[in-house]
Amino acid sequence: MRPTTGKRLVTGLARFTSAVLCAAVVAIGAAAAEEPFTPEKARAIEKIVREYILKNPEIIIEAARILRAREETAARNQTRRTILARRDELFNDPASPVGGNPQGDVTLVEFFDYQCPYCKRVLPSIQALLAEDGNLRYVFKEFPILGKASVFAARAALAAHRQGKYLEFHMAVMPAKGKLTEARVMRLAKTAGLDTDRLRRDMADGTIDDMIRRNRELASALNVNGTPAFVIGDTVVPGAVDIDTLRSLIARERQIGNRGENQ
Numbered sequence: 001m002r003p004t005t006g007k008r009l010v011t012g013l014a015r016f017t018s019a020v021l022c023a024a025v026v027a028i029g030a031a032a033a034e035e036p037f038t039p040e041k042a043r044a045i046e047k048i049v050r051e052y053i054l055k056n057p058e059i060i061i062e063a064a065r066i067l068r069a070r071e072e073t074a075a076r077n078q079t080r081r082t083i084l085a086r087r088d089e090l091f092n093d094p095a096s097p098v099g100g101n102p103q104g105d106v107t108l109v110e111f112f113d114y115q116c117p118y119c120k121r122v123l124p125s126i127q128a129l130l131a132e133d134g135n136l137r138y139v140f141k142e143f144p145i146l147g148k149a150s151v152f153a154a155r156a157a158l159a160a161h162r163q164g165k166y167l168e169f170h171m172a173v174m175p176a177k178g179k180l181t182e183a184r185v186m187r188l189a190k191t192a193g194l195d196t197d198r199l200r201r202d203m204a205d206g207t208i209d210d211m212i213r214r215n216r217e218l219a220s221a222l223n224v225n226g227t228p229a230f231v232i233g234d235t236v237v238p239g240a241v242d243i244d245t246l247r248s249l250i251a252r253e254r255q256i257g258n259r260g261e262n263q
Contacts, residue, residue: 104137109231111143114153118240125243149180159202168192
């Protein structure tokens with residue numbers, strides 16, 4: 001979980017106060033290098049710092065804001081480096097199911113959980129995007145984080161991929177309302193046209209669990225700790241964003257790609 005604004009404000013206050021105190025110590029020490037630094041002088045410095053902060057409380061908010069901006073910039077830069085370093089694993093892992101146009105010029109990745117209400121909410125937008133954009137490539141990353149039923153559904157989905165019916169399974173389970181159970185997942189799989197006996201056999205293959213483990217590790221590296229989360233280009237977009245936001249991100253990435261080809 002990322003720190004809340006309140007926690008960051010407290011952190012900013014502590015760091016700012018410490019910085020001011022250090023600066024005051026250095027300044028006074030430089031001015032009186034010949035004199036010993038006594039406890040009395042330390043208390044005097046603390047008093048100066050305290051009085052300054054009480055007279056100018058707005059600088060605490062400003063310091064926290066600057067600190068927060070720096071931390072967010074650093075986090076974005078780290079995410080970009082991670083995406084670059086693990087690009088093939090993220091966008092081109094042969095074990096990850098692909099929807100839309102497999103040869104599309106823009107790839108959108110989604111980390112999702114079959115029990116996540118926000119993933120269900122964003123599903124119609126994804127369907128609309130894939131219907132309207134014939135050059136969009138869509139990568140599904142199973143990321144079960146909401147309990148055993150989510151893990152079971154993810155394993156069943158990846159096993160369904162071996163029968164060539166991943167999308168059928170996905171569209172049967174993702175819109176389903178209410179909590180999932182193992183029995184319900186298998187019923188939905190059957191209605192989607194899957195051989196459920198084979199499905200159970202394939203789910204027992206250790207490579208299925210390994211695929212989920214790798215998705216979790218990749219999500220952790222990208223600081224993805226909730227669902228849904230999208231990745232496009234060098235950007236991670238958390239949450240159930242609206243379709244216009246997704247369209248804008250796709251258009252931006254397409255523009256970047258075209259600019260690169262023309263250079």
